[in-house]
Amino acid sequence: MLKVRIIPCLDTRDGRVVKGIRFQNLVDAGDPVEASSRYEVEGADELVVLDVSATPEGRAHRHETVEAIRKALSLPLTCGGGVRRVEDVRLLLEAGADKVAVNTAAVEHPELLSELAQRFGTQCIVVAVDAARRVEPGPDGVSSWEVVTRSGRHRTGVDAVAWCAEAERRGAGEVLLTSWDRDGTRQGYDTELLAAVRGRVRCPVVASGGASQVDHFVAGVESGADALLAASIFHYGEVRVADLKRALGDRGVPVRPAGEPAAGTGGVQ
C-alpha cells in the first residue's frame, strides 16, 4: 500500500533557505544541504526545493545548490521556481532533480507541459498550482478558486480546479497544490480546495500551505492528499518530521516509519 508522504519544502534564494509569508518578507532559514540531510535522517519522504531568487544572478546559484543537495541525498528531490523553458527543466534534471515543478510558465503556455512530459516522462513533471479563493462563490453558489501566478502578484482568473485537470491531461504526473490564502498562516490546509482537486484528477496531489499541527496534516489526508508539504514548521524545529510521522501513524495514517531501518541494522548480511 502506498504511504502518505511527508515533504519538507525549502524555499531557496541565492543558495540559502529563506521563508516568508505569502511569498513576501523573506528571512534567512539556513543552509540547504544541511537542512536536506537533517530531513533525510528525520524520516522525510521527499524534498521540494523552490528557488525564489528575484534576479538571474541569484538563480544562477540554483544548479550548484541542487547538485550539492543531490550529492548527499538518497531521497526524491523536486525542484522548481522560475522554470520557464524546456532547457530549464533539462538543466535541473541534469543537476540532480528527480521531478521538476512548473508554475507560471505552464499557466501561460499550457502546451509546455505536454512537451515536457513527452521529453522527460510524466512522472518527472509536477504542475505547481497556487490557488486563491475567489471572493464571490462560483455561479452554482459553491466555493471556487483562481490560479495566481508570478509569486502571487498576478490573479489570472483561471479556475484552479479546472486547471489542475487540464494540466494532468496535458502530461503533469503530480499536482503540487498551494493555497495562497493559507500559505504561511498556520491555519491548516484549505481542505475544501484539496477535496475539489482530488475529485478531478487521478494523479497524486501534494497539499501545501498553512499546516502547523498534526490535525492539519490528518485533515489533508482525509481530504484526499497523497502527500503533505510544509516548510517553516520544520525549519524552525517546531515540528520534527519523525514526531509528526509517529503522530500520524497513531492516528491511522499510513506512513513510512521514520526510523526504518533502525540504525545498525539492514546492512549487508
Place this chain on the structure above:
Amino acid sequence: MKVGLIPTGIANVASVTRGLERLGATVERVEDGEAAARVDRLVLPGVGAFSAAMEVLRARGFDRAIRAHVEAKKPLLAVCLGFQLLGASSEEAAGTAGLGIHDGAFVRFGPDVRCPHLGWNSIEPEPGCRHLRSGHVFFAHSFRLREPPAGWRVATADHQGPFVAAVERGPILATQFHPELSGVIGKNLLERWLQGASSC
C-alpha cells in the same frame, strides 16, 4: 569499483550516479555498445518513454551489448524503465519489442487507482533472494508487471493488487522502484549488488 552507465535519457542519471558514488563506485557513461562491452558492471537507468529508449538502445548497439553482458553472467542493474526495457513488451509502446531478457509484458495501472504510482510502498521478496530485502522503497511509474517472469526470483508490492517490484537472477538485479532514492534500504540494496558484483 567501476560501473558503466548506459545513458537512456537525462532523468535520474544524476541520482543513480550519485547513489553509486556514495558507495565508493566510479561511474562512467558508456557511449555505445562497444564501450559497454568493455565494462564488467553495467547500469541501465531510465525514466521516460519505452519506445524512445529502445530506439536509443538499438541505434547505439546497447541492445546487443546488454544481451551479451547477461549471457556472460556479468552484473547488471536495471532501474525503473530499465527494468521494463529488459522485458518482452510494454502497453506503452505497442509493437515495440523490449530486450527480452525476461519475458515480462508491462501493462498500465487500471482506471480505479492513483496513477502514476508515485511514492513509498513496501516490497516483499520471495525466499531465496540474494539482493532483495523487505522494506519501503520509492516508486514512480505508470506501467507495471503483474506476473512474475519465468526463471527469476521476485519481490512484490501492492497497488490495486500485487505487481512485480523487482526481479533478480544471479548478478542481475532489475527494480521497478528507485533504489537510489530509497534512503537506507535502497543504499543497502545497491551495496549488496556492488559487493555481489565484485565476487563474480
